[in-house]
Amino acid sequence: MAARIDPLTREVVDLIGTVVSRYHSEYDAAASKHQLTGAQARVLGLLALEPLPMRRIAEQLKCEPSNITGIVDRLEARGLVERRPDPADRRVKLAAATAEGRQTYERLRSSLEFAREPLAQLSAAERTALRDILRHMLGLEA
Amino acid sequence: MAARIDPLTREVVDLIGTVVSRYHSEYDAAASKHQLTGAQARVLGLLALEPLPMRRIAEQLKCEPSNITGIVDRLEARGLVERRPDPADRRVKLAAATAEGRQTYERLRSSLEFAREPLAQLSAAERTALRDILRHMLGLEA
DNA sequence: CCCATTTACTTGACAACATGAAATATCCAG
DNA sequence: CTGGATATTTCATGTTGTCAAGTAAATGGG
Numbered sequence: 001m002a003a004r005i006d007p008l009t010r011e012v013v014d015l016i017g018t019v020v021s022r023y024h025s026e027y028d029a030a031a032s033k034h035q036l037t038g039a040q041a042r043v044l045g046l047l048a049l050e051p052l053p054m055r056r057i058a059e060q061l062k063c064e065p066s067n068i069t070g071i072v073d074r075l076e077a078r079g080l081v082e083r084r085p086d087p088a089d090r091r092v093k094l095a096a097a098t099a100e101g102r103q104t105y106e107r108l109r110s111s112l113e114f115a116r117e118p119l120a121q122l123s124a125a126e127r128t129a130l131r132d133i134l135r136h137m138l139g140l141e142a
Numbered sequence: 143m144a145a146r147i148d149p150l151t152r153e154v155v156d157l158i159g160t161v162v163s164r165y166h167s168e169y170d171a172a173a174s175k176h177q178l179t180g181a182q183a184r185v186l187g188l189l190a191l192e193p194l195p196m197r198r199i200a201e202q203l204k205c206e207p208s209n210i211t212g213i214v215d216r217l218e219a220r221g222l223v224e225r226r227p228d229p230a231d232r233r234v235k236l237a238a239a240t241a242e243g244r245q246t247y248e249r250l251r252s253s254l255e256f257a258r259e260p261l262a263q264l265s266a267a268e269r270t271a272l273r274d275i276l277r278h279m280l281g282l283e284a
Numbered sequence: 285c286c287c288a289t290t291t292a293c294t295t296g297a298c299a300a301c302a303t304g305a306a307a308t309a310t311c312c313a314g
Numbered sequence: 315c316t317g318g319a320t321a322t323t324t325c326a327t328g329t330t331g332t333c334a335a336g337t338a339a340a341t342g343g344g
Contacts, residue, residue, distance in 0.1 A: 008269055009261055013254075015276040020165045022280070025156060025204060037302095039330065055292060062167060067331055069294055076328085091292045091339045112155075118279045119151055127150050130275045133268050134157040137260045138164070179331095181302065197321060209302055211323055216300085233310045233321045 022118075030111050034104055041108060043071050044097060047081055048105040051096035082103055164260070172253050176246055183250060185213050186239060189223055190247040193238035222246055 024038075031041035039061070046052060046060055054072065058065040072095050075081035080101035086092035097105065122130065135141065166180075173183035181203070188194060188202055191224065196214065200207040214237050217223040222243035228234035261269065277283065 008266070012261060012269055012273050012276070015273060015280065016161065018280055019158065019276060021163045023162045037329065053292075054294095061250060063330085065293065065333060066295080066333080067274060070330075079279065089292085089340070093293070117279070119154060120216065121281070122275065122279060124150070124239060126275050126278065127154055129271055130153050130279075131150065131157060133272050133275075134154070134265065137272075138157065138160055139260075139263070181301065195321075196323095200316070205301085208304080208324080212301075213287055226319095231311070231321080235322070 026112060030108055033111060034108050036047060036104075036108070039071055040075055041105070043068070043095075044075060044101055044105045045109070047095055047097040048102045051084065051094040053086065053092045053094055055092075057095065073098070145155055160208075165190060170217070172250055175253060176250050178250070183247070185210070185237075186217060186222060186243055186247045187251070189237055189239040190244045193226065193236040195228065195234045195236055197234075199237065231251055 027041070030037045031038050034041075036044065042061060043057055046057060052060075054068045055065050057068045057072075061068070072081055072083065076083060080098060081095055082098055084094045084096055086094050119127065145268075146233070169183070170180045173180050178186065184203060194202075196210050197207050199214075207211055214223055214225065218225060221240060223237055223239055225238045226238055228236050231238060237281045264272065
């Protein structure tokens, strides 16, 4: 079954696995530099863009909504996030990053070495090629 | 600080983030199809290649050795892995995949849709280009 | 309008994963 | 042989994840 995969494809898959693993190390290290876990950093990253109902956060993170309750609880206890009522639907609670939360996330993001170190080795042409291939691969034929 | 990153690089970073997230979803889904968690699947994948001391597993997974004890315990309870003494050093326990463990991992690996679906959209030329760029990016100038 | 159903969120019980500190057994250098 | 380092486990604790049950509010058919 696995023999169906040609060597080139398998090598690319393994390389992607390596990228994934390195990305995670960097991300978690950057998060913990700011006393955040990976999950907390990801939620804060979503909320830094716009306030979201708990349910939407769960969809983005592909987990159960009940899980989000605890993560937002911890972020809220540290003043990085707040819960607001949704004027349009009283069942909904909107989680929103506070000013401090946005600031923290921006610092975290800019400390993501992954964004620079490995990519810095690529020429502009390589970066463009990589962008196009990844877009194609992800079906984002914009 | 974050403003130092040019738009192209930022887009590539975001695309990689998307790839990472998709890779994880696929990997965890494939693992749970075989009643394994992501961490268990990763350990089983390492042991499918060769037996390893607990400490080496922890290094590969970048976590504390005490954490590996529990993961190997659960794999061992299911007969996918066994602990053997290291003849050269009686402090060391070698974790080794059983025949069933290797079989399970091979099935898991071949069910990783990620290996096919998104990559299938790429031409051979694109795959080669992607491989070269990723190698370059990871500093594997083989 | 009213009631049944659905939806959003929280709570509680529980398992896996992760860390750090302490205990045990073994190795190794002096 | 002894003292210090190493490999593993155990324990305490915290975070993340699931699922089931509960509350509150929206919604739609009669």
